Amino acid sequence: xxESEFEDELRALRPASPSPTLxxxxxxxxxxxxxxxxxxPAAGIIVRPEKRSRFFLGGLAWALGGAAVAALAxxxxxxxxxxxxxxxxxxxxxxxxxxxxxxxxLESAREVVATETSEIFYDDDAGASQVVRTSSxxxxxxxxxxxxAVVEVEVPREDFVLVPVAYQ
Amino acid sequence: xxxxGTSPDPWRVCYAELAPKLLLFARQWVPxxxxxxxxVQTAFVRFWRKQPDAQPAxxxxxxxxxxxxxxxxxxxxxxxxxxxxxxxxxxxxxxxVFTHDPDQAETSQMVxxxxxxxxxxxxxxxxxxxxxxxxxxxxxxxxxxxINTVASRYRYAMQALRKHLKPHEYERV
Numbered sequence: 331x332x333e334s335e336f337e338d339e340l341r342a343l344r345p346a347s348p349s350p351t352l353x354x355x356x357x358x359x360x361x362x363x364x365x366x367x368x369x370x371p372a373a374g375i376i377v378r379p380e381k382r383s384r385f386f387l388g389g390l391a392w393a394l395g396g397a398a399v400a401a402l403a404x405x406x407x408x409x410x411x412x413x414x415x416x417x418x419x420x421x422x423x424x425x426x427x428x429x430x431x432x433x434x435x436l437e438s439a440r441e442v443v444a445t446e447t448s449e450i451f452y453d454d455d456a457g458a459s460q461v462v463r464t465s466s467x468x469x470x471x472x473x474x475x476x477x478x479a480v481v482e483v484e485v486p487r488e489d490f491v492l493v494p495v496a497y498q
Numbered sequence: 499x500x501x502x503g504t505s506p507d508p509w510r511v512c513y514a515e516l517a518p519k520l521l522l523f524a525r526q527w528v529p530x531x532x533x534x535x536x537x538v539q540t541a542f543v544r545f546w547r548k549q550p551d552a553q554p555a556x557x558x559x560x561x562x563x564x565x566x567x568x569x570x571x572x573x574x575x576x577x578x579x580x581x582x583x584x585x586x587x588x589x590x591x592x593x594x595v596f597t598h599d600p601d602q603a604e605t606s607q608m609v610x611x612x613x614x615x616x617x618x619x620x621x622x623x624x625x626x627x628x629x630x631x632x633x634x635x636x637x638x639x640x641x642x643x644x645i646n647t648v649a650s651r652y653r654y655a656m657q658a659l660r661k662h663l664k665p666h667e668y669e670r671v
Contacts, residue, residue, distance in 0.1 A: 340628045341629070343596045343597075343605065343606050343629075345519050345521060346597050346598075347517065348538065353510075353517070359539075
């Protein structure tokens with residue numbers, strides 16, 4: 331085998347493609363796009379809106395909401411949306427799949443459904459107090475900038491707030 | 499495609515063409531694949547921020563950027579390895595550097611193994627020439643050496659590679 335044939339044999343070996351996330355990371359840096367959320371079936375991660383009350387008790391509701399988003403995203407996107415380390419296929423296709431799985435927070439709103447006040451009782455720390463229970467529904471939406479798809483989640487929420495009672 | 503749906507962003511065209519080659523080049527210095535991808539990312543972003551209107555004629559500069567960042571990474575990595583020597587072996591074992599093609603699986607493994615036996619300076623010259631498809635002049639500019647030097651390194655690299663692959667050729671015969 332002469333030099334030229336040897337070179338040709340070497341050139342026949344194609345360098346392995348980078349993982350699909352590399353192009354996304356570069357795109358994010360070059361376009362200055364805000365860091366968005368990758369919806370992954372294993373993680374079911376979404377951006378949680380700012381917490382509004384220390385008395386929030388709806389953890390289970392959030393979990394259900396996250397599961398709903400993950401399930402919806404699985405139905406709307408192909409299943410090959412794994413992160414770095416996935417063996418890449420043909421250049422381009424996995425990246426497009428990853429882009430399809432990006433959602434950005436769009437809107438958050440809360441609607442109070444009902445309030446209920448307990449009887450007055452005596453608390454060791456706060457003195458005479460009442461518990462005010464507020465039932466509400468939070469609506470959060472995310473949008474996919476690539477496809478324009480919108481995911482909406484409704485989360486039932488209950489807040490219990492200890493309110494001191496002033497006798498005047 | 500770009501946002502207006504007309505044509506791809508120039509950097510995406512460049513990425514599609516060069517990313518595998520840049521990654522292969524980076525891995526000559528930074529064997530760990532994830533680290534090598536970080537190197538490529540940093541180099542690529544710096545390059546396109548500096549030259550948003552870059553043309554294909556400028557693309558060889560990307561190899562120089564990858565080289566600089568990879569060597570910086572290597573220096574910091576070496577410092578870390580001295581502190582965390584136990585992790586060294588694990589971190590330098592990387593995935594395949596060539597695409598997985600069943601017909602060429604044996605060849606690619608042999609070439610990959612042979613490349614690791616070649617001195618780094620010869621190896622980078624070989625990689626830039628064969629898989630980066632750069633001219634000797636472009637390689638010389640990339641590594642900061644004369645054309646004669648890189649041409650010699652390439653010749654020695656080819657000889658060394660053939661030498662390391664020769665026993666396998668006998669086995670195949």
